[in-house]
Every structure is written in C-alpha cells, then in structure tokens.
Amino acid sequence: MTSRALRVIEFQTVEYVSGPLVFLEGVHGVQYDETVEIVAPGGEVRRGQVLEVDRSRAVIEVFAGTRGLDVAATRVRLGGDAARLGVGVGMLGRMFDGSGNAADGGPPILPEAFWEVAGLAMNPAAREHPAEFIETGVSAIDGLNTLVRGQKLPIFSGFGLPAAQLSAQVAARASVGGSDREGFVVVFAALGITHREASFFRRFIEDSGALGRTVMFLNLADDPTIERLLTPRVALTAAEFLAFEKGLHVLVILTDMTNYCEALREVSTAREEIPGRRGYPGYMYTDLASIYERAGRIRDHDGSITQLVILSMPDDDITHPIPDLTGYITEGQIVLSRELHRKGIDPPIDVLPSLSRLMNAGIGADKTRFDHRQVADQLYAFYAEGRDLRRLVAIIGEAALSEHDRRSLAFADDFERRFIHQGGAGRSLEETLELAWSLLDQFTTADLKRIHPETIAARRRGKDVPPPDQQADDDGS
Amino acid sequence: MSGAPGRLVRIAGPVVVxxxxxxxxxxxxxxxxxxxxxxxxxxxDGDEAVIQVYEETSGLQVGSAVEDTGAPLQVELGPGLLGQVFDGIQRPLPPLAVKNGEPFGEPFIRRGVQISALPRDRLWDFVPTVTVGDIVEPGTLLGTVKETATLEHRILVPSRMRGTVTRIQAGEAPVEQPVVWLDDRPLSMMRRWPVREPRPTAGRLDPDAPLITGQRVIDTLFPVALGGTTTIPGGFGTGKTVQEQSLARWAAADVIVYIGCGERGNELTDVLREFPELSDPRTGGPLMDRTILIANTSNMPVAAREASIYTGMTIAEYYRDQGYDVLLLADSTSRWAEALREVSGRLEEMPGEEGFPAYLPSRLAEFYERAGAVRCLGGGGREGSVTVVGAVSPPGADFSEPVTQYSMRLAGVFWALDTDLARRRHFPAIHWTRSFTLYDIGAWFDHNVAMDWEERRRWALELLHREEQLQSVVQLMGADVLAPSEQLVFLVGRMLREDFLQQSAFDDVDAFCSLEKQYEMLRIISLVYETTRRAVRDGVDPEAVMALAVLADVARMRDWPPDEAAERSRELETRIIEDVEAL
Structure with a gap:
C-alpha cells in the first residue's frame, strides 16, 4: 500500500503485545483508524492500524502479526492518514499482496489517485437499480438464479466443495463478454486461501486469455491473518476506481469470507470485547455490510461492481452466523451441496435453497427471453416435488406412487444429471432454456401449471412435439 | 451552544467518550x-459523556473538540417534507449527491455535510385562519399552506406557547420567515422537535375504526385499527416488500412514512425508483406527494440507523397533530434492534437474550406505543392517528427469536407471512391461522358496511380452521374418509383461500377491493356453503355439488368492477340458489 506521509511522529512506548495487537502508552495526536508503521527491533517495518484510542493509550492491530515485536525496542510511527491505496489502470494484469503492494516482481504501479480503502457509503438516492443480465454460462445460475450487474451474490460452499472452480468459470466467461455485451474486468481477492487454490484461479484466468483484464490481491493461508481485514477493502477500492472513475464493469471475487470473519473474531477476542453468537463480534453484521454494500451501480455513471463472494459454511451449517448474516445483506445466495458433489454433479448447485433476489429485474422478453420466468418456476416446482418424493419413496417404496409422481421423481434425477451438471462446459442462455424445455417436454400441458398454456401451445406447434394427450398415453403404457 | 467545548478522551468505532x-x-x-x-x-458517567456518532469516526483524535449544542437530536417540521427522501438523521439524500450541477456527481456520502431538511428558498402561500387579537393556545390552527395538490398543511401554535395574535403576514414566504406574531414574538412555518420525545396530544382515543387497506385478508380477517400497530414477520422471499408497497399504495391514509432501516441499498433503490412512478389511487396524483421516505442502508452509520425509527415517527406525529391519518411502515425493526445491540456491545453492557440489550423490549414498547389515534391539541375537534406497521426479519425465519416475540407481544395485529404459502404462490402470504388481530372493531363494520359483517367474518375464520384440521386427517388417511358435510367444508375452504384470500397486487381491478365488494364476495361464498349443505343433507351427492358450473363464477368475483359488486352478487345469488335446487 502506498501512503502519503503528511507528518511523522514516532513513539517507542509499547507497553503490551497481545495476539495481533500492540498497546502503546503515552501517545498523543493519534487518529482513530489511521495507519501506522511498526518498526520491529530488527528494523523490519510492518503496517498497522489504530483500533482504539483511549487517553494516552492506543490499540494497534498489526497486519503482519506481532511475532518478534518487543516492549523495549519496537517503535511505532504515526502517518496521520487513513489507509489509502494508490489506484490506476496500471493495476490491470498485475498481482498484489493483501495490502496492495506489487507482489509479482514488477515495479510499483503509477498511481493516478490515492483512495481511502475504508470506502464511503453510497448514497441510496444515487444508486441505479441493477437490471442487466450477466451470462455466466452456468445453467443453474443463468436459468434459475440469474445474476445482474451490480448484484452481490455469495456462494455458500463447504470445505472440499468446488466453489473456486465455479467462481473461476464464471469470471473467465464473464470477462470475455458476449457479442452485444461488454466484458468485465475481474478483481480477485484471496483471503486466506491456499497457494494451490490461488494458482488454480490464476491459471484458469490465464488460459481463458483474461489475465490482462484481471487484478489480483493475494492474502494466502500462510500470510498474516490480520491483513485479511484489509484485503477485501483494498480490492474493493481498486474496483471502485475502475468502475466509477474509469467506467468499467468490474466483477469482484472475494474468497473465502469465512477466513475474513475469523480474523475479525481474533481481533475482537484480543480486545476482550463481549462476544456475540459463536464468539463473533456483535458488529459483524455492520462490518460485513461495509464490504458487501460496496457493490452496485450509480446513476449517470457507466461502470458497475458485481460481487461474487465465496464463503465456506463450517460443518455445512447454513444457520452459522457467517452465512446467516451474509444472506441478510446480499441479494440472494448460491448454495453448493455435498450430496450433489458426491453424485458427481458439477457444479453441485442445490437450486432449492439458492435464490437471486434481483433475478426478476434482469430477465424477460427484452432482457433474456419472454418465457424465462415461467420455465424457471416450472423447473423449481417439479424439482421440489421430485425431491419431496425421494424422501417419501425411501419410506414407502416407489410402487405406491401415482403416474404423475413417478414422472416428477424421474424429472428430479434428469434435472440434476442433465441440467445442473455441466462438467465444466459453458452454456449460453439460449442453450440453458432449450435444455429446460427438453426436460419439460415429457409433461402434459395440464401438468405445466406454471407455464402459460399459450406459451406451451406455441412451442409445441413449432417443435413438433406430440400433442399432450398422446403423450399421456405413451407414458401410461 | 452552551458551555466550553469538551475534549475527546477515547475513540472506538461509532462510540466515543x-x-x-x-x-x-x-x-x-x-x-x-x-x-x-x-x-x-x-x-x-461522572465527568465523562459517552457519545454515539452518526457518521464515520475515522481521523478523530484524543483532544479533538466536542461542542454541546444544548439540545437533543431534533427534526425540522414544516411544509416541504412530503415527497422527500431523508437519511436516518433527516439529511435529504438527493441534494447530497449533487456536485457541480450534476444530480449524481457525488454518489458517496461524505462526512460532516450539512444540508437543511426543509428547502429554505421555496416559497409557500400562507393563508391565515386567525385574525389579529385572537387568543391562541398550543395546537391552535394559525393558517394553512397547500403543500401538495391534495394535502393542506396546517400550521399550528407550537406546544408550550400561547398568547394573543399581534400581527399576521399572509402570502408567500419561505419556511423560516415569520408569518404570525404572538405577543410580538415572531413565529415562522417551521418547527423543531426532539425525535425521542413523543409529541403531546389532548388525549388518546380508543381505536374503533379500521385502517382500510383494500386487501381482503387484512380488512376482513385481520383488520388493523386506525392508530393501531401491526407486526409483519417474514423470512426471505415471503413478499414482505410487495405487501408493504400494496399498503403504501392503497391504505386509506393521508400521509405515508416509509422507513428503510438497515436494508440493502439495491433493494431500497427499487423502492426509491418505484414509488415516484406509482400514482395515488385516491387522488390520481403521484404517490410520492403523500409519502416521506427515510433511507438508512446497512452500511450507513449504525447510530443513524438507530435514530431513523424516531426521525420517522416524529414526522408521522407531526402530520397526525394536523388531523391526518398517517401510516408508518418500518422495514425492518430487526435491523434497528441490531443497531441497538451493536451500540450496547460498544458500551460493554451486559447482554441479554441473543446478545440484545436487556432494554430491547422497553425500547420496542416505547416505539410501538407512539402509535395511536388521538384528539389533537388546539381543539376544533381535530383528530389524527399514526398507524404503525413494523416488519421483522427473523433470522432463519425462526419466529421464536426475541425481536419477533417482543413485537408480537406489543403489536395489536400480527400478519404472519408464511414461507410455505409464498412457495405455493398464495399471495398475500398472510397465514390465516397463525395471524391475529386484537382490535375489536367488528362493530364499526357492522355499522358502516353490513349488519352481519362480524358474524360472517367469524364464520370464515372458523371454516378455515376446520378445513385445516381436516387437511391433516386427509394427509394421513386420504380424502375418501371424509363425510359428505366435511367434503363441503373442504370445497368451501378452498374457495375461501383461493377465491377470496388470494389477491393479486399486480391486477388492475383486484389490487384494491372495496369493503362492499369484500362483503359481497364473502356473502356469496357463505351462501354457497349454506345452500349446498342443505342440499347434501337432503341426499345430494357432494360430487354433484363440486361439479356445479356456477362455482366457476365464484372464482371470477374478484374481477367484478367495485361499483357493480352489489348488483352482480344479487344476480349470482339467484343463479346459485336455482342451480343448487335443480340438483
């Protein structure tokens, strides 16, 4: 991170070092939230931030950790400024550490401006309502949980589930853009993920040819934990510059927010704050909102920020505070299922608990296709029914089912194997909807309650599908 | 300002000392x-004052000056409130975004920006209703201003002021310019009021009339009184927002105050975009002309979120005091409770249930109790009301969490939005057995709509209840086990649910249903029940009843034009009686 020092005051009055925190005594002129430099006894310089000022005492979180710091020789330099990031279009194609310093061996970028990483709240009156469809190439998303520009959509994953592959796939496809759509630039922030995951992502983007349109901020698993509190903010500051200053559409990928929340808890515990649910601090909702709400569009401005946030649900528990609070801020969620993953369905998206709250704004005749909503509702209805029946069959056996039930049951399997499963291949929205129709063709018009009869009639005429009554005979035999 | 400035000694997030x-x-x-x-x-605490700051505290230092303004947090009240969009502490949001003449040149909220809530340069045509020499008391009407095409803004004597009118300045004036002098003390059209203090009234009225909403499930089954309180808890996707928008659009209130408290920015944008486009069905003018929006998204400062509820309530009370019926929608009180929790945590208070402070129930009570129908100060028989609808977002749709529970205890009406109904596309997804109303206003309906309104309402509730009990039997043993009379309960129960309770917010005719039409629809359904029950008792096969073609017309009652409801229902009544007899 590049900072502009306005004044420098130095103190050598460390009183107490605990966990990620340094307690400084006898200070004056310390600003709340300002960034500081901590000079370790060996002369090494680390970055920190003021968390609290109480009379002559300051509490400082040290992003790089407190190992090797002491009470006697450690010095703390105050810069008198909030954390800032030097931003510029030169960031595209580059890789940075979790604080925003160049980490790819290249020279530092030439900053066009220095922006505060904490960010400011967007004026609700200046927001544009997000309504532009993004094609991700994933049927479970495009067809059923459509993403729009300016939305924030988390992927609720579990340890060992392929959320990284899914996000890389989405990023690679979105960055290319369609014939009529402008591509995205991608800002990728790694929060405590492994080298393996990070290099997978980088390779995937590289292979798709989009590396030159990507900015990477990496705080990996073996990087300082507390730096993770800074990384998403640094990444979003870069994204805001590219989106609202340069008019680009930016897709921000934050992975994994669970690691972020754990760092937050670590600092909170070290400060001996009263813990909330499962030890996470009571202000976690507001803290997460200050990250997630940095997605959006602005009226009369060209660019946009879309967030794809990955978080791992500890023990696959969706009521855990991290997914729970996230779900209350984001506009829906994509939920990955261990059961589908075991069945070999890729991506293993469980569409029933998944939701895109902005879907309706982004679909329809003038945006995707006129039958999109109807088809999606019908797929949902049948799949929900089929899933219920699976449970029932486990108890009473398949013999007790009616003809209609048997068809719904078969539909659920078909739907998972043919519609959800893609095995890494991308599908256009047109392909997704046509595939959906081919799954629905086995049902009679009367069965397709969510679809307008005229829509069905028009389709079946055009497609030369046998009339419904004849179909019923076929199935009944 | 009073006294010498204080000095900061501690800064930790939004709380400073x-x-x-x-x-x-x-x-x-x-x-x-x-x-x-x-x-x-x-x-x-002794020499120390703990302060919650409504803006980001980054950059503050120990030793920074703190000035006491000598007054509590106040809002500005006067003409020019309607149609505005404010943040939690009444800063108008659209002007904050203006920069260099561009309407959205500054899309981010900068710190320390001050903009007056009421436009200072706008002129209002003050029409006095008093004359020099009149003796006035708190609440006396001094004059009126046409605030919008349909709303007459009433300028009143502030509380704690009385005297003789010594001078009047009629005609156009900005809000701060004196228009009336009481014993030579100048009074402008603008007032200030501390948000945490309820505005005084001449007395409370018993709630005895409903707030008519045009929503059948509400007006007929679970009506809310004018000046009453309602809680709507609903998990994700249960149609809470659509429900609130229907209320904002159709409810028979003169002024709507909508508080978006800790909500998502992108969703609030939807409201901010949608409302100005909607028209007020009662006047034909824009809906915004009777609406005030307060928007404090989840990433805006947490203390301002806490204050937003009070800011909205004070504005609502101000219009109530002018003799208007005000509907206040708060979405959502859960986010407000979380703001309380967060500030409480920063104060290192001992947490109560789920980490909420122990005073959560009393704060909620204070808020809900500011609703009410009142006799206004100043006489003249002026009466006004504030009706509160508080949305609750229970984590994981679990109604046992504290905010839902306390709200249920305080509110007079509970509209339980049901996830399962929403999934089955039954809208409004207000569940008929889990919801309740404590307002005993059946007499009003009996008197104003039809003598047997309350009787029919009870009949409908009972039948729905019986149908639900039968449902559980059928699920276990199949529909064959039902007696013929029970099969009719099933038939009519479904009719009530599908043809009466379901109502489309997006259909031009059905979106609003007049009380007369509601009554006629319910009357027809109960007529179907009575006539077919008699027929079945006389040996008619229930299957034959269910096959009656005339029942399809019952499903189409919702399309009746409101002014033809009585006529159409008489016609349908004759046919039902004839067709059932023909069996």
Whole structure:
C-alpha cells in the first residue's frame, strides 16, 4: 500500500503485545483508524492500524502479526492518514499482496489517485437499480438464479466443495463478454486461501486469455491473518476506481469470507470485547455490510461492481452466523451441496435453497427471453416435488406412487444429471432454456401449471412435439 | 451552544467518550471534531459523556473538540417534507449527491455535510385562519399552506406557547420567515422537535375504526385499527416488500412514512425508483406527494440507523397533530434492534437474550406505543392517528427469536407471512391461522358496511380452521374418509383461500377491493356453503355439488368492477340458489 506521509511522529512506548495487537502508552495526536508503521527491533517495518484510542493509550492491530515485536525496542510511527491505496489502470494484469503492494516482481504501479480503502457509503438516492443480465454460462445460475450487474451474490460452499472452480468459470466467461455485451474486468481477492487454490484461479484466468483484464490481491493461508481485514477493502477500492472513475464493469471475487470473519473474531477476542453468537463480534453484521454494500451501480455513471463472494459454511451449517448474516445483506445466495458433489454433479448447485433476489429485474422478453420466468418456476416446482418424493419413496417404496409422481421423481434425477451438471462446459442462455424445455417436454400441458398454456401451445406447434394427450398415453403404457 | 467545548478522551468505532461537557444532558446533540460530526450523548458517567456518532469516526483524535449544542437530536417540521427522501438523521439524500450541477456527481456520502431538511428558498402561500387579537393556545390552527395538490398543511401554535395574535403576514414566504406574531414574538412555518420525545396530544382515543387497506385478508380477517400497530414477520422471499408497497399504495391514509432501516441499498433503490412512478389511487396524483421516505442502508452509520425509527415517527406525529391519518411502515425493526445491540456491545453492557440489550423490549414498547389515534391539541375537534406497521426479519425465519416475540407481544395485529404459502404462490402470504388481530372493531363494520359483517367474518375464520384440521386427517388417511358435510367444508375452504384470500397486487381491478365488494364476495361464498349443505343433507351427492358450473363464477368475483359488486352478487345469488335446487 502506498501512503502519503503528511507528518511523522514516532513513539517507542509499547507497553503490551497481545495476539495481533500492540498497546502503546503515552501517545498523543493519534487518529482513530489511521495507519501506522511498526518498526520491529530488527528494523523490519510492518503496517498497522489504530483500533482504539483511549487517553494516552492506543490499540494497534498489526497486519503482519506481532511475532518478534518487543516492549523495549519496537517503535511505532504515526502517518496521520487513513489507509489509502494508490489506484490506476496500471493495476490491470498485475498481482498484489493483501495490502496492495506489487507482489509479482514488477515495479510499483503509477498511481493516478490515492483512495481511502475504508470506502464511503453510497448514497441510496444515487444508486441505479441493477437490471442487466450477466451470462455466466452456468445453467443453474443463468436459468434459475440469474445474476445482474451490480448484484452481490455469495456462494455458500463447504470445505472440499468446488466453489473456486465455479467462481473461476464464471469470471473467465464473464470477462470475455458476449457479442452485444461488454466484458468485465475481474478483481480477485484471496483471503486466506491456499497457494494451490490461488494458482488454480490464476491459471484458469490465464488460459481463458483474461489475465490482462484481471487484478489480483493475494492474502494466502500462510500470510498474516490480520491483513485479511484489509484485503477485501483494498480490492474493493481498486474496483471502485475502475468502475466509477474509469467506467468499467468490474466483477469482484472475494474468497473465502469465512477466513475474513475469523480474523475479525481474533481481533475482537484480543480486545476482550463481549462476544456475540459463536464468539463473533456483535458488529459483524455492520462490518460485513461495509464490504458487501460496496457493490452496485450509480446513476449517470457507466461502470458497475458485481460481487461474487465465496464463503465456506463450517460443518455445512447454513444457520452459522457467517452465512446467516451474509444472506441478510446480499441479494440472494448460491448454495453448493455435498450430496450433489458426491453424485458427481458439477457444479453441485442445490437450486432449492439458492435464490437471486434481483433475478426478476434482469430477465424477460427484452432482457433474456419472454418465457424465462415461467420455465424457471416450472423447473423449481417439479424439482421440489421430485425431491419431496425421494424422501417419501425411501419410506414407502416407489410402487405406491401415482403416474404423475413417478414422472416428477424421474424429472428430479434428469434435472440434476442433465441440467445442473455441466462438467465444466459453458452454456449460453439460449442453450440453458432449450435444455429446460427438453426436460419439460415429457409433461402434459395440464401438468405445466406454471407455464402459460399459450406459451406451451406455441412451442409445441413449432417443435413438433406430440400433442399432450398422446403423450399421456405413451407414458401410461 | 452552551458551555466550553469538551475534549475527546477515547475513540472506538461509532462510540466515543468526551470529558469537560459540564452542561451536557443525556441525549443532547453534540458536534465532534474538526468536521463537526453529529453525535448524541447516550450515557453520562461522572465527568465523562459517552457519545454515539452518526457518521464515520475515522481521523478523530484524543483532544479533538466536542461542542454541546444544548439540545437533543431534533427534526425540522414544516411544509416541504412530503415527497422527500431523508437519511436516518433527516439529511435529504438527493441534494447530497449533487456536485457541480450534476444530480449524481457525488454518489458517496461524505462526512460532516450539512444540508437543511426543509428547502429554505421555496416559497409557500400562507393563508391565515386567525385574525389579529385572537387568543391562541398550543395546537391552535394559525393558517394553512397547500403543500401538495391534495394535502393542506396546517400550521399550528407550537406546544408550550400561547398568547394573543399581534400581527399576521399572509402570502408567500419561505419556511423560516415569520408569518404570525404572538405577543410580538415572531413565529415562522417551521418547527423543531426532539425525535425521542413523543409529541403531546389532548388525549388518546380508543381505536374503533379500521385502517382500510383494500386487501381482503387484512380488512376482513385481520383488520388493523386506525392508530393501531401491526407486526409483519417474514423470512426471505415471503413478499414482505410487495405487501408493504400494496399498503403504501392503497391504505386509506393521508400521509405515508416509509422507513428503510438497515436494508440493502439495491433493494431500497427499487423502492426509491418505484414509488415516484406509482400514482395515488385516491387522488390520481403521484404517490410520492403523500409519502416521506427515510433511507438508512446497512452500511450507513449504525447510530443513524438507530435514530431513523424516531426521525420517522416524529414526522408521522407531526402530520397526525394536523388531523391526518398517517401510516408508518418500518422495514425492518430487526435491523434497528441490531443497531441497538451493536451500540450496547460498544458500551460493554451486559447482554441479554441473543446478545440484545436487556432494554430491547422497553425500547420496542416505547416505539410501538407512539402509535395511536388521538384528539389533537388546539381543539376544533381535530383528530389524527399514526398507524404503525413494523416488519421483522427473523433470522432463519425462526419466529421464536426475541425481536419477533417482543413485537408480537406489543403489536395489536400480527400478519404472519408464511414461507410455505409464498412457495405455493398464495399471495398475500398472510397465514390465516397463525395471524391475529386484537382490535375489536367488528362493530364499526357492522355499522358502516353490513349488519352481519362480524358474524360472517367469524364464520370464515372458523371454516378455515376446520378445513385445516381436516387437511391433516386427509394427509394421513386420504380424502375418501371424509363425510359428505366435511367434503363441503373442504370445497368451501378452498374457495375461501383461493377465491377470496388470494389477491393479486399486480391486477388492475383486484389490487384494491372495496369493503362492499369484500362483503359481497364473502356473502356469496357463505351462501354457497349454506345452500349446498342443505342440499347434501337432503341426499345430494357432494360430487354433484363440486361439479356445479356456477362455482366457476365464484372464482371470477374478484374481477367484478367495485361499483357493480352489489348488483352482480344479487344476480349470482339467484343463479346459485336455482342451480343448487335443480340438483
């Protein structure tokens, strides 16, 4: 991170070092939230931030950790400024550490401006309502949980589930853009993920040819934990510059927010704050909102920020505070299922608990296709029914089912194997909807309650599908 | 401002501590630091004043000056409120975004920006209703201003002021210019009022009339009284927002105050975009002309989120005092409770249930109790009301969490939005057995709509209840086990649910259903029940009843034009009686 020092005051009055925190005594002129430099006894310089000022005492979180710091020789330099990031279009194609310093061996970028990483709240009156469809190439998303520009959509994953592959796939496809759509630039922030995951992502983007349109901020698993509190903010500051200053559409990928929340808890515990649910601090909702709400569009401005946030649900528990609070801020969620993953369905998206709250704004005749909503509702209805029946069959056996039930049951399997499963291949929205129709063709018009009869009639005429009554005979035999 | 400035001694997030504020009282407004950030004293401890700051506190230092304004957090009240969009502490949001003449040149909210809530340069045509020499008391009507095409803004004598009118200045004036002099003391059209203090009235009225909403499930089954309180809890996707928008659009209120408290920015944008496009069905003018929006998204400062509820309530009370019926929608009180929890945590208070402070129920009670129908100060028989609808977002749709539970205990009406109904596309997804109303206003309906309104309402509730009990039997043993009379309960129960309770917010005719039409629809359904029950008792096969073609017309009652409801229902009644007899 590049900072502009306005004044420098130095103190050598460390009183107490605990966990990620340094307690400084006898200070004056310390600003709340300002960034500081901590000079370790060996002369090494680390970055920190003021968390609290109480009379002559300051509490400082040290992003790089407190190992090797002491009470006697450690010095703390105050810069008198909030954390800032030097931003510029030169960031595209580059890789940075979790604080925003160049980490790819290249020279530092030439900053066009220095922006505060904490960010400011967007004026609700200046927001544009997000309504532009993004094609991700994933049927479970495009067809059923459509993403729009300016939305924030988390992927609720579990340890060992392929959320990284899914996000890389989405990023690679979105960055290319369609014939009529402008591509995205991608800002990728790694929060405590492994080298393996990070290099997978980088390779995937590289292979798709989009590396030159990507900015990477990496705080990996073996990087300082507390730096993770800074990384998403640094990444979003870069994204805001590219989106609202340069008019680009930016897709921000934050992975994994669970690691972020754990760092937050670590600092909170070290400060001996009263813990909330499962030890996470009571202000976690507001803290997460200050990250997630940095997605959006602005009226009369060209660019946009879309967030794809990955978080791992500890023990696959969706009521855990991290997914729970996230779900209350984001506009829906994509939920990955261990059961589908075991069945070999890729991506293993469980569409029933998944939701895109902005879907309706982004679909329809003038945006995707006129039958999109109807088809999606019908797929949902049948799949929900089929899933219920699976449970029932486990108890009473398949013999007790009616003809209609048997068809719904078969539909659920078909739907998972043919519609959800893609095995890494991308599908256009047109392909997704046509595939959906081919799954629905086995049902009679009367069965397709969510679809307008005229829509069905028009389709079946055009497609030369046998009339419904004849179909019923076929199935009944 | 009073006294010498205090000095900051501690800064930790939105909560800061200052010393030397000798004259500061609890809840006084203070200005903190060089940017003069707005804060509020929330605890006094010896020499120390604990302050919650309504803006980001980054950059504050120990030793920064803190000025006591000598007054609590206040809102500005006067003509020019309607149609505006404010943040939690009444800063108008659209002007904050203007920069260099561009309407959205500054899309981010900068710190320390001050813009008056009421436009200062706009002129209002003041029409006095008093004459020189009149003796006036608190609440007396001094004059009126046409605030919008349909709403007459009434300028009243402030509370704690009385005297003789010594001078009047009629005609156009900005809000701050004196228009009336009481014993030579000038009075403008603008008032200020501390948000945490309920505005005084001449007395409470018993709630005896409903707030008519045009929603059948509400007006007929679970009506809310004018001046009553309602809680709507609903998990994700249960149609809470659509429900609130229907209320905002159709409810028979003169003024709507909508508080978006801790909501998502992108969703609030939807409201901000949608409302100005909607028209007021009662006047034909824009819906915004009777609406005030308060928007404090989840990433805006948490203390301002806490205050937003009170800001909205004070504005609502102000219009109530003019003799208007005001509907206040708060979405959502859960986010407000979380703001309380967060500030409480920063104060290191001992947490109660789920980490919420122990005073959560009393704060909620204070808020809900500010609703009510009142006799206004100043006489003249003026009566007004504030009806509160508080949305709750229970984590994981679990109604046993504290905010839902406390709200249920306080509110007079509970509209339980049901996830399962929503999934089955039954809208409004208000569940008929889990919801309740405590307002005993059946007499009003009996008197004003039809003598047997309350009787029919009870019949409908009972039948729905019986149908639900039968449902569980059928699920276990199949529909064959039902007696013929029970099969009719099933038939009519479904009719009530599908043809009466379901109502489309997006259909031009069905979106609003007049009380007369509601009554006629319910009357027809109960007629179907009575006539077919008699027929079945006389040996008619229930299957034959269910096959009656005339029943399809019952499903189409919702399309009746409101003014033809009585006529159409008489016609349908004759046919039902004839067709059932023919069996």
């Amino acid at each position: 200052a010393t030397g504020l000798d004259e500061a009282r609890l809840y006084n407004l203070v200005r903190v630091g060089r940017d003069r950030l707005i804060g509020e004293v929330i605890r006094l």
